[in-house]
Each structure stands twice: as structure tokens, then as C-alpha cells.
Amino acid sequence: MIKKITCNNGLRIISEDISHVRSVAVGIWVQAGSRYELPQENGLTHFIEHMLFKGTATRSAKQIAEEFDRIGGNINAFTSKENTCYYAKVLDHHAKHAVEILADMFFNSLFDPNEIEKERLVVLEEINMVEDTPDDIVHEYLWREMYENNPLGSPILGTEETLNSFTKEMILSYMERHYTPDNVVISVAGNIQEGFLEYIESLFGQYKSVKKPVKSLETPAIKPIYTENFRETEQAHICIAYPGLSINADNIYSLVVLNNILGGSMSSRLFQEIREDKGLAYSIYSYHSSYEDTGVVVVYGGTSSNQLNELKTSIFDSIENVMNKGFTETEILNSKEQLKGNLLLSLESTNARMSRNGKNELLYGKHRTLDEVSETIDEVTLESVVDLAKEIFSHKPAISIIMPKKVDL
Incomplete structure (x- = not known):
């Protein structure tokens, strides 16, 4: 049975208890995708997804990876046209530790300028990888042309030009506008132990919006190009x-x-x-x-x-x-x-x-x-x-x- 908790700040926690398994999967879903970006921000949503893994005030990028390896868990993330998800899967008795790390990444990432420069190179290689894969890039060319001048047609990864313009200030400004409680859902499925949902609420249910959620869509028509x-x-x-x-x-x-x-x-x-x-x-x-x-x-x-x-x-x-x-x-x-x-x-x-x-x-x-x-x-x-x-x-x-x-x- 699926249950829903709406926190005081508007953030929603969705849970499905599956008592016969030994794992728990947790995902932080944010209604922030590439189609919500300004032209100069193209690729910023995806870049932020990368940067949340690059270290917090108390954990380095290596420590984040090592802590999940130590508990036999998996952590990953993805960005789409309309949303971003940070997710982890661990054994049920490690669930609190996993969600604490996710919360640390979500709230306390440093966005260190040195790490931004290094990750810029990583994402550029990701862009190059897609460019070298014709059965992938043919889709990108299609979307770029048929949704010309609309964010829905822009590449999720961004371009080399936009990627080189990203700064810590741009990241923080984007997150203030989009990573607001009303735009966030935390989904949990698995063997949920007593007190776990309350623990999630204590970590995520108190933060406030600096700005109101931004959600402005321009519905594009497909151009027969x-x-x-x-x-x-x-x-x-x-x-x-x-x-x-x-x-x-x-x-x-x-x-x-x-x-x-x-x-x-x-x-x-x-x-x-x-x-x-x-x-x-x-x-x-x-x-x-x-x-x-x-x-x-x-x-x-x-x-x-x-x-x-x-x-x-x-x-x-x-x-x-x-x-x-x-x-x-x-x-x-x-x-x-x-x-x-x-x-x-x-x-x-x-x-x-x-x-x-x-x-x-x-x-x-x-x-x-x-x-x-x-x-x-x-x-x-x-x-x-x-x-x-x-x-x-x-x-x-x-x-x-x-x-x-x-x-x-």
C-alpha cells in the first residue's frame, strides 16, 4: 500500500512497504529538468546533478563513494527533460545512513570552484561521447531542429559554450529557484523499518524556500524539418x-x-x-x-x-x-x-x-x-x-x- 506524508514545508514523502525483501530504495525527485532552464543555463540541471556528488562540508567525493561501498549499497542520479532524481539502494538496516548521506549531499554540497573546473571536463567528455555515437546524436539533432528555440529541444547535457560559463553563483541561483520543497518528492520502497519515515521528515521537512518555485512552460509545436x-x-x-x-x-x-x-x-x-x-x-x-x-x-x-x-x-x-x-x-x-x-x-x-x-x-x-x-x-x-x-x-x-x-x- 502506498502512503503519503506532506511535510509542513510542502515536501512530499511517498512510501511503499514491501516487508518480504531486505532492501530499501530511496529517491529524491526534483521537478527540475532541462526544459526549465534559461538559454544561458542549458545543461546546468545536469551539471548540478554531477556536482552533488563532489563533496560536502563533512564528506569528500571519495568519502561519499566509500561510505556506500562500505555498506554494500548503490547510489546514482539522472537528469531528464522535466526532472532530476538522486537515488540509493541499500540493505534495510543501512537505510538511515544512506538517507543521511543523500540529505548531506542535497543540503551541504560545497560546489568548490576547483571541483567545478574538474567536473566541467568530465561533462565535456560525456558530451563528446554522445557526439561520437551516431545512433544517439541523430536523436539530439532531431530534437534540436524540430523544437527549435524551445528548451525542450536543447540537449540535457548542454553545450561546450554553456558548460564553460557555469559558476557556483549560477548553481546556487538555479537551486534557489527550482530545488524548493514544493518541487521535491522523496520516494521510498522496500522493507521500511520503524521510525524511518519520521527520520526522513526530520531531515527534509524543515527547509524553506528562498524563492517561490518557478514553473513556466512554453508548449512547442513540432516543426516538420x-x-x-x-x-x-x-x-x-x-x-x-x-x-x-x-x-x-x-x-x-x-x-x-x-x-x-x-x-x-x-x-x-x-x-x-x-x-x-x-x-x-x-x-x-x-x-x-x-x-x-x-x-x-x-x-x-x-x-x-x-x-x-x-x-x-x-x-x-x-x-x-x-x-x-x-x-x-x-x-x-x-x-x-x-x-x-x-x-x-x-x-x-x-x-x-x-x-x-x-x-x-x-x-x-x-x-x-x-x-x-x-x-x-x-x-x-x-x-x-x-x-x-x-x-x-x-x-x-x-x-x-x-x-x-x-x-x-
């Missing part, structure tokens, strides 16, 4: 994007089913038609990214440059068939059963439960049982998926291509 980039690479890579749905859309589960049938599994249309039947690609798939106010459906494929034209044509043929011929009842049923199975199997770890509950509270402010979600999936109909496919794929897409040499398209 076409962009080509030439690089030293063996394969050509293509991304094709269409407008999707926001996380709160009434028919979001119809989109989940649609994506699964189109390119979300090994039995999907794209996988079977393009990889299995034609042998055009090793990697071919689709995904949907949903945000608070918008969303996007993306198809990706990679192939040799002399087959790029055929791959592109085959992808559009598959999409055309979806629009004109729809789906079968068997495809809809199989997809729904697969999604329900994936949902249940994905929640067999305390980390997964912590993550699900934290995101649900941060994004939706409510929690649905697995049975309720399964029932909603079951309610998806053939008609709702067909209608949604026609609506989505009737738009002119945005296309991003990376190739090793010029080919005729």
Missing part, C-alpha cells in the same frame, strides 16, 4: 518524428498500445517488416516521449548508406499501412497482454517501485494500483488505436539523418 548531417560513420541513421500526446491525455494508453504494435517490440510491424522480412536494419524501433503538455512519437532505423533510401521508403510504407489498413483485433489483444506483463515484471525490484511512485507523485499527484492500470489498458479498443494512428501520422513529420556520405534520397 528535414536535416542531414555527414559524419565518419559506417552506417546511416534516420529518425522520423510525429506529434504525440502529453502524459495526462485521455487516450495515452491507446498511444502506448499503438507504439508497441508499430515498433515497440520484436513482434512489431517495423521489426518484422523491415528487419525480419527485408533484412534492411539491425536496429529498428519506435518510441513515444510524453511530457506535461506535449509529446512526440519517433521512429529510428540504422542501415548502410546504400540502403538508406529503401529503409526510409519501407518505414513510410509501414506507417501508410497503419493509417490505411489499421490493425487486427489479435494485434491489439497481444499488445495489451504484453504491456500488462511488462508492467508487472518491471516492478519486481524496490528500485522500480521507488521510481514508479516518485514519478507518479511528481507528474500526476496521484497513485493508481496495478489492477487499475491493467483495467485501463484493457479498455483500449481497436477503434481508439486506429483513430489515433490516423490523427498522429496525418501530420508532416520531422526527419533527421546522419550518413557517412551523400546519397540520393
Whole structure:
């Protein structure tokens, strides 16, 4: 059963007690992501995520790592377009120690100028790593062009130019605006021992906002752009994007089913038609990214440059068939059963439960049982998926291509 505590300062603590396990997962979820950054701050959210591991008033970066190693635990973090999460997983009897370290990092990080300079180099290498991975960077190029001049299209890692401008003052100013109690959820899942939630509340329930939470969104429209980039690479890579749905859309589960049938599994249309039947690609798939106010459906494929034209044509043929011929009842049923199975199997770890509950509270402010979600999936109909496919794929897409040499398209 999921329980919620709202502290006096507005911070929320979400817990799910799983008494038959020996672990506890704790995550600090902050509604601060790259789309909330000012242009000159691009990449700052991610940089702060790194800097919270670089030492506090009482612990060095090495000591933070050593303390978690000593108790056999794991600690990590990630930044997305709309949120940041700092999380740890430990044995239940080490939970208080783990959350105390997380609190120390959250409140007492030094942001030492020397550490800022060193971490600047680390993140620059991370940017370079993505640049050297064409099947990653083709997505970045797509988002940059189709969401031009909107923070949603900016890279989470930032750029070399913005990265070199970051200072301690910029970090503190950003955290004052975004790391406010109203923007924070602490999610706990596992074998929660007596007094643990009260301990979390004592650490996090008292701090106050210096400034009111900042949450200003400009909903972007996908621009139907076409962009080509030439690089030293063996394969050509293509991304094709269409407008999707926001996380709160009434028919979001119809989109989940649609994506699964189109390119979300090994039995999907794209996988079977393009990889299995034609042998055009090793990697071919689709995904949907949903945000608070918008969303996007993306198809990706990679192939040799002399087959790029055929791959592109085959992808559009598959999409055309979806629009004109729809789906079968068997495809809809199989997809729904697969999604329900994936949902249940994905929640067999305390980390997964912590993550699900934290995101649900941060994004939706409510929690649905697995049975309720399964029932909603079951309610998806053939008609709702067909209608949604026609609506989505009737738009002119945005296309991003990376190739090793010029080919005729």
C-alpha cells in the first residue's frame, strides 16, 4: 500500500512497504529538468546533478563513494527533460545512513570552484561521447531542429559554450529557484523499518524556500524539418518524428498500445517488416516521449548508406499501412497482454517501485494500483488505436539523418 506524508514545508514523502525483501530504495525527485532552464543555463540541471556528488562540508567525493561501498549499497542520479532524481539502494538496516548521506549531499554540497573546473571536463567528455555515437546524436539533432528555440529541444547535457560559463553563483541561483520543497518528492520502497519515515521528515521537512518555485512552460509545436548531417560513420541513421500526446491525455494508453504494435517490440510491424522480412536494419524501433503538455512519437532505423533510401521508403510504407489498413483485433489483444506483463515484471525490484511512485507523485499527484492500470489498458479498443494512428501520422513529420556520405534520397 502506498502512503503519503506532506511535510509542513510542502515536501512530499511517498512510501511503499514491501516487508518480504531486505532492501530499501530511496529517491529524491526534483521537478527540475532541462526544459526549465534559461538559454544561458542549458545543461546546468545536469551539471548540478554531477556536482552533488563532489563533496560536502563533512564528506569528500571519495568519502561519499566509500561510505556506500562500505555498506554494500548503490547510489546514482539522472537528469531528464522535466526532472532530476538522486537515488540509493541499500540493505534495510543501512537505510538511515544512506538517507543521511543523500540529505548531506542535497543540503551541504560545497560546489568548490576547483571541483567545478574538474567536473566541467568530465561533462565535456560525456558530451563528446554522445557526439561520437551516431545512433544517439541523430536523436539530439532531431530534437534540436524540430523544437527549435524551445528548451525542450536543447540537449540535457548542454553545450561546450554553456558548460564553460557555469559558476557556483549560477548553481546556487538555479537551486534557489527550482530545488524548493514544493518541487521535491522523496520516494521510498522496500522493507521500511520503524521510525524511518519520521527520520526522513526530520531531515527534509524543515527547509524553506528562498524563492517561490518557478514553473513556466512554453508548449512547442513540432516543426516538420528535414536535416542531414555527414559524419565518419559506417552506417546511416534516420529518425522520423510525429506529434504525440502529453502524459495526462485521455487516450495515452491507446498511444502506448499503438507504439508497441508499430515498433515497440520484436513482434512489431517495423521489426518484422523491415528487419525480419527485408533484412534492411539491425536496429529498428519506435518510441513515444510524453511530457506535461506535449509529446512526440519517433521512429529510428540504422542501415548502410546504400540502403538508406529503401529503409526510409519501407518505414513510410509501414506507417501508410497503419493509417490505411489499421490493425487486427489479435494485434491489439497481444499488445495489451504484453504491456500488462511488462508492467508487472518491471516492478519486481524496490528500485522500480521507488521510481514508479516518485514519478507518479511528481507528474500526476496521484497513485493508481496495478489492477487499475491493467483495467485501463484493457479498455483500449481497436477503434481508439486506429483513430489515433490516423490523427498522429496525418501530420508532416520531422526527419533527421546522419550518413557517412551523400546519397540520393
